[in-house]
Amino acid sequence: MQPGEQRDEVEMLSLMLLIRRFEERASQQYQAQKIGGFCHLYIGQEAVVTGALAAVRDDDYVITAYRDHAYALARGTSADACMAELFGKETGCSRGLGGSMHFFDRKNHMYGGHAIVGAHVPLAVGMAFAIKYRGEDRVTLCFFGDGAINQGSFHEALNLAALYKLPIVFICENNLFAMGTSVKRSTSLKQIVDRAEGYDIPGEIVDGMNFREVRDKVAEIVDSIRKEAHPAFLEVRTYRYRGHSMSDPASYRTKQELEKYRLDDPITRLRAQLTREGKLTNEQFDMLDKRAKETVLAAVKFAEKSPEMPVEQVYDYVYFNGAKE
Amino acid sequence: MREITYRQALNEALAEELERDPNVFLMGEEVAEYHGAYKVSQGLLERFGPRRIIDTPISENGFAGLGIGAAMVGLRPIIEFMTFSLSLVAFDQVVNNAPNMFLMSGGQFNVPITFRGPNGPAHQLAATHSHATENFYASVPGLKVCAPATPSDAKGLLKTAVRDDNPVLVLEAELLYSSKGMVEPPDEELLIPLGKADVKREGTDVSIICYAQTVPLALKVAAQLEEENISAEIVDLRSIKPLDEQTVFDSVAKTHRVVIVEQDHPFCGVGAEICYRIQKNIFDALDAQILRVSQEDVPMPYNERLEKAVLPNADKLVTAVKQVCYA
Structure with a gap:
């Protein structure tokens, strides 16, 4: 894909649909016990990853937390490889060894998929360090939730990034809940973005239900970083429609609150914008949605018929001793 | 050199x-x-x-x-x-x-x-x-x-x-x-592979398995034991993982007696793993129980006399060696 402004918005809407349909199907397959372990769905937050990635280059570094299916899909990992990973199959993006929380795709510069809250933020800083060390003009996008901002690793990482002036955007997806604990009950700040101020990192807030706002803000920040390396912080206000994970009925919030956000749905919003501007018809939209559903259904079939890694091969993945995959 | x-x-x-x-x-x-x-x-x-x-x-x-x-x-x-x-x-x-x-x-x-x-x-x-x-x-x-x-x-x-x-x-x-x-002089490339132990001193009566700070201790004790006609072989593990068990087994096959002296704590310590591997692989080569000398199972006290008391030392090692040698 092309950098920022040139990415086709209809294509990005199509990506949002793919993410949503993928997650819905993952939910169903989880309930059918085809998927094990933990499974965290991204539904409701699609404008964040698509907006942010529409604003960067393909060779920029992307790293995120455990709610990661959408990042791989948005980075270009096939729905087949994503679904196969959930099924624990060898054809999965992490060969069935990582699972839902550990999606990786080296070729597409997707650096995980990290499940210990806040623990990947120092890794992201290390990737940004490498960019500066080599004198490259890449940028690292580090995504995390509002729960991560109270971990020590997060604070240490922000300080290091500021101290060494590293090219990194810390993107906090504030979906208002860390598992079942609301931001109000977890964070002693009026607004999350103020965390950045403590490290002299410029911070901004953006509406995470609005694809264009996210894209334009990230594009502006990344542009500034490419000119002269520095860290930046973006609080993206969003909402997850589902529980924290598949086992969470989300009884800590009201139906009214959920409905309020559903009315502000990021897919509906971008669709309306495009329709209003004459760039998308209802028929076209239905076709995109149909295609997304078909892609995901095909992915389930692919995952189902894919083989698992033979047991004796797992020992080859303890130490690296030769040619890379 | x-x-x-x-x-x-x-x-x-x-x-x-x-x-x-x-x-x-x-x-x-x-x-x-x-x-x-x-x-x-x-x-x-x-x-x-x-x-x-x-x-x-x-x-x-x-x-x-x-x-x-x-x-x-x-x-x-x-x-x-x-x-x-x-x-x-x-x-x-x-x-x-x-x-x-x-x-x-x-x-x-x-x-x-x-x-x-x-x-x-x-x-x-x-x-x-x-x-x-x-x-x-x-x-x-x-x-x-x-x-x-x-x-x-x-x-x-x-x-x-x-x-x-x-x-x-x-x-x-x-x-x-x-x-x-x-x-070696700086112009000669010195690379030592991981997972390769080194026999720091040859001996025939007992194998003392050690690493890091317990190596000089073991060498000192070996010199002392020599005077009492006990010939100790000193096996320096160098790598804990990967572990060169073969060099350990070869030494034990020769001496038939083993003391492991380690700087960590006894519970699930490095010596416990080595002990397990020796008995599993060359049980018949042993002529005595295997003993371990390690830190004792207490947080480290500051007081110098107490610190010395809970660390491995020459007396503890000599006693252990004599016990496995029935000396």
Whole structure:
């Protein structure tokens, strides 16, 4: 894909649909016990990853937390490889060894998929360090939730990034809940973005239900970083429609609150914008949605018929001793 | 060959690897302008500059993680912990990120990183600063752990660690930084493979298995035992993981008696693993029970007399050897 402004918005809407349909199907397959372990769905937050990635280059570094299916899909990992990973199959993006929380795709510069809250933020800083060390003009996008901002690793990482002036955007997806604990009950700040101020990192807030706002803000920040390396912080206000994970009925919030956000749905919003501007018809939209559903259904079939890694091969993945995959 | 200190040997290893590979950098607390808390990085800032010799704030978790992230995209970081007792602040990074990444990513991301620094009890540093961490880390699949005892081994193992494509912990012996030994001249490449033990002294009556700070102790005891007509073979493990069990077995097959002297705690300590492997593989070669001499199972007291009492020492080792030799 092309950098920022040139990415086709209809294509990005199509990506949002793919993410949503993928997650819905993952939910169903989880309930059918085809998927094990933990499974965290991204539904409701699609404008964040698509907006942010529409604003960067393909060779920029992307790293995120455990709610990661959408990042791989948005980075270009096939729905087949994503679904196969959930099924624990060898054809999965992490060969069935990582699972839902550990999606990786080296070729597409997707650096995980990290499940210990806040623990990947120092890794992201290390990737940004490498960019500066080599004198490259890449940028690292580090995504995390509002729960991560109270971990020590997060604070240490922000300080290091500021101290060494590293090219990194810390993107906090504030979906208002860390598992079942609301931001109000977890964070002693009026607004999350103020965390950045403590490290002299410029911070901004953006509406995470609005694809264009996210894209334009990230594009502006990344542009500034490419000119002269520095860290930046973006609080993206969003909402997850589902529980924290598949086992969470989300009884800590009201139906009214959920409905309020559903009315502000990021897919509906971008669709309306495009329709209003004459760039998308209802028929076209239905076709995109149909295609997304078909892609995901095909992915389930692919995952189902894919083989698992033979047991004796797992020992080859303890130490690296030769040619890379 | 020339005689240099353990500290100088490590310094040479760092300089040579920094010189050889532009992807290698050294990062940690006080490594640059202060030249290292134990002066291991003396002169490196002047020689390689602040781009590659990097001071950090006191943020072990942060800079350990930074190193892992940099390694994921192809750099070869050397991360210094001022002591491995402080690595416990970064335990999540060292244990949960570095060694898991390769498998968890289906083989896409290996982590070529070296964590190094002093390890094990030193003089009167008390409970928080006296940890021997080898058994914690050696129990983690995906990590490699070595613990050199001599300047030559320190240099050769550190250089090998930096070139390894996996996370390697080089546990330096805090009490041995000023000890001296013969080392190859700088123009000769000194690489010692991980997973290769070294018989530091040949003997026939008993095998004393040791590593790091217990090696000089074992050698001293061996000299003392010689006077009592007990011939001790000293096997320096050098690497804890991978473990060179064959060299251990060969020695035990010769002497039929074993004492393991280790610097960590007894419960699930390194000696417990070696003991298990010996009885499992060459049970019939044994003429006596295997004994272990380790730290005792108490947090380290500050008081000097009490500290000595809970550490492995010559008396404890001699007693153990005589017991297995029925002497």
